[in-house]
Amino acid sequence: MTQALSKATYDGAVLGVSAPPTPGMLHLGIGNFHRAHAAVYTAKAMAAQGGDWGIVAVANRSRRVVDSLAGQGFLYSILELSSAGERVDVMDVHRETLVASEQTAELMARIASPEIKIVTMTISENGYCRNAVTGDLDVDGDLVSADLANPAAPRTSIGQLAEALIRRYQGDGGPLTILSCDNLVSAGHTAQKMVTQYLQATATPDGFHDWFEASVTFPNAMVDRIVPGTTDATRARVRELLGVTDAIPVPAERFSMWVIEDKFAAGRPAWEEGGAIFSDEVEAYELVKLRLLNGSHSLIAYLGGLSGADTIPASFGQDFVRECVTELLNVEYLPSIDLPSGFDPQAYIAQLFDRWSNHALGDATARVGSDGSLKLLQRVPDPALRLLNLGEMPQQLALMVAGWIACVAPPEGFDPGPIAAAMIEPAKEKLAAVTTGAGSVRAHVEKIMRGGFFPEALATHDEFVGRVAELVEIITTHGVRDAARTALDA
Numbered sequence: 155m156t157q158a159l160s161k162a163t164y165d166g167a168v169l170g171v172s173a174p175p176t177p178g179m180l181h182l183g184i185g186n187f188h189r190a191h192a193a194v195y196t197a198k199a200m201a202a203q204g205g206d207w208g209i210v211a212v213a214n215r216s217r218r219v220v221d222s223l224a225g226q227g228f229l230y231s232i233l234e235l236s237s238a239g240e241r242v243d244v245m246d247v248h249r250e251t252l253v254a255s256e257q258t259a260e261l262m263a264r265i266a267s268p269e270i271k272i273v274t275m276t277i278s279e280n281g282y283c284r285n286a287v288t289g290d291l292d293v294d295g296d297l298v299s300a301d302l303a304n305p306a307a308p309r310t311s312i313g314q315l316a317e318a319l320i321r322r323y324q325g326d327g328g329p330l331t332i333l334s335c336d337n338l339v340s341a342g343h344t345a346q347k348m349v350t351q352y353l354q355a356t357a358t359p360d361g362f363h364d365w366f367e368a369s370v371t372f373p374n375a376m377v378d379r380i381v382p383g384t385t386d387a388t389r390a391r392v393r394e395l396l397g398v399t400d401a402i403p404v405p406a407e408r409f410s411m412w413v414i415e416d417k418f419a420a421g422r423p424a425w426e427e428g429g430a431i432f433s434d435e436v437e438a439y440e441l442v443k444l445r446l447l448n449g450s451h452s453l454i455a456y457l458g459g460l461s462g463a464d465t466i467p468a469s470f471g472q473d474f475v476r477e478c479v480t481e482l483l484n485v486e487y488l489p490s491i492d493l494p495s496g497f498d499p500q501a502y503i504a505q506l507f508d509r510w511s512n513h514a515l516g517d518a519t520a521r522v523g524s525d526g527s528l529k530l531l532q533r534v535p536d537p538a539l540r541l542l543n544l545g546e547m548p549q550q551l552a553l554m555v556a557g558w559i560a561c562v563a564p565p566e567g568f569d570p571g572p573i574a575a576a577m578i579e580p581a582k583e584k585l586a587a588v589t590t591g592a593g594s595v596r597a598h599v600e601k602i603m604r605g606g607f608f609p610e611a612l613a614t615h616d617e618f619v620g621r622v623a624e625l626v627e628i629i630t631t632h633g634v635r636d637a638a639r640t641a642l643d644a
Contacts, residue, residue: 156393159244159400161227166396169232169243170197170428173208177249179423180210180264182275182311184219189245190232190381190406192274192335197247198428207423208249210264214277214311220251222401231392231400235514236408242395254314258307265318268327271420275345276335277311279528280580282348286531287606291351298352305356316352319370323362329369329419335377337448339532340437342415346372371419374436378411378443380509382517407515409505413439438494445487446499447506449533450479453550454510455523456557459574460634466517470510474638481642482550490537520576526558527581527607535612542612547621549641556599556625556637563589565598568630581607595630599623 157163179196181188196207213220223230228248234241254261265273275281285292291312292298301313308314315332322330332349334341353366382405392403412430426432433439451466457478458469469475483503493499534551541548561574563585579585588605592598603612603619612618628637 156399159226159229159398163398168246171201172246174206176206177208177210178206179272180270182212183277184211184213186404187381188276190404191379193247195425195428195430196423199423199425202427203424205423209247210250211248212252212254215255217253219402224251231403233392233403233405234408262318266321266325266327272331274333274335281311283310283312291348293355302356312348312352316349323365331371331418333373342372342374371417373415373417376413376439376443380407383521435494438492441491451522453554455519456561458519459523459561464519464573467511467513474635478550478638486548486550490540519573524578535609549644552621553625553641555622559626560629565595595627596623599626
């Protein structure tokens with residue numbers, strides 16, 4: 155039996171450099187993506203230009219990662235997988251751990267402390283507590299309303315940030331940057347809007363709002379790296395390569411990209427030394443990634459889940475999936491994006507095809523297809539409405555929505571199979587509730603489309619809703635390949 159990874163058992167090099175003892179950053183939502191993305195750029199930045207940029211790692215509820223991280227002396231490994239081979243690196247950039255649900259007061263005190271200059275976050279689309287229909291903070295929802303009623307112990311990340319900012323102002327903690335690393339359109343603006351609306355709904359001290367406007371920044375950023383879930387195979391391979399047991403290794407593809415708006419209130423690491431791009435066209439890069447990569451990813455996952463393909467490369471390897479994705483990219487997504495200066499879309503698409511074909515990575519179809527009610531809100535409405543307003547039907551976007559419905563909220567009597575069943579859907583109970591009493595596939599789809607999952611303009615577009623219903627009907631009676639062919643031949 156091998157020994158556990160620790161500073162006593164591992165005497166090799168670390169990626170970049172070990173962080174100094176005093177952290178300058180705090181990350182909300184410690185998971186695989188952060189540890190394979192921002193943490194890597196930070197390690198390389200400190201190796202190049204130094205700085206007190208160690209990270210406080212904060213989990214929302216689960217202790218699994220933070221306890222393992224602390225137990226391993228803040229070491230963990232990244233297993234990079236590609237068709238060209240594999241490599242393993244060891245990271246050492248985190249310096250403290252917290253669990254927000256158990257240590258809320260400590261978390262807010264840490265955000266309020268002057269040592270922390272940047273808060274980064276990967277809290278998922280759901281973590282922003284945004285109303286899907288209005289785009290505003292869901293102040294009437296159970297989560298936010300509970301926070302507003304008990305501001306000393308907020309449970310949402312938005313509430314924790316807002317209340318911590320009040321404490322930072324009261325304690326003269328100085329300026330702060332809040333940097334979203336989530337897959338959202340205008341992620342920085344979204345984070346700023348949600349925090350601002352929370353602060354408008356709660357009590358704040360005199361002078362706070364002026365300080366907030368002047369001292370807190372929310373840069374936009376685009377993040378890109380495929381980081382699957384950790385498996386027993388991941389742990390076994392890392393153990394072979396390192397000779398020690400890492401409880402929390404992270405598998406990742408070789409490709410990595412980070413485009414950031416250079417709007418930091420209290421300094422930042424030299425992330426450009428790690429390959430980050432600082433640009434004033436972040437929103438354009440965001441749309442490129444959110445639509446071309448993430449949107450297509452969703453289509454691949456739903457078509458794969460319904461055709462029995464358990465990994466993304468297995469799904470994308472099917473001719474009908476590649477044809478649908480190619481049409482989605484070139485006909486429905488690309489014309490909806492004002493591309494960044496000098497950006498080569500066809501080169502990027504060729505790169506995507508290689509990434510989706512990475513069998514070494516073996517990203518699970520069920521993982522990519524999870525959280526669809528949140529993801530599709532970012533990936534479907536705007537490009538779909540653009541085409542609908544031009545009098546054209548977005549066939550592949552309709553197929554994506556139909557695939558999501560068939561996978562996670564299928565009409566009565568249809569079994570989408572085990573891969574679809576393994577997709578995590580936070581709105582599953584709500585989907586079941588809104589479809590109660592549907593007497594037909596058309597009624598089933600209409601109830602979902604008009605159940606608060608999409609903006610009103612799309613939810614009430616009869617032709618689009620009808621097309622989604624037709625495709626769901628074909629999926630449930632003839633199979634997903636026939637539905638794909640119908641969408642392609644239209």
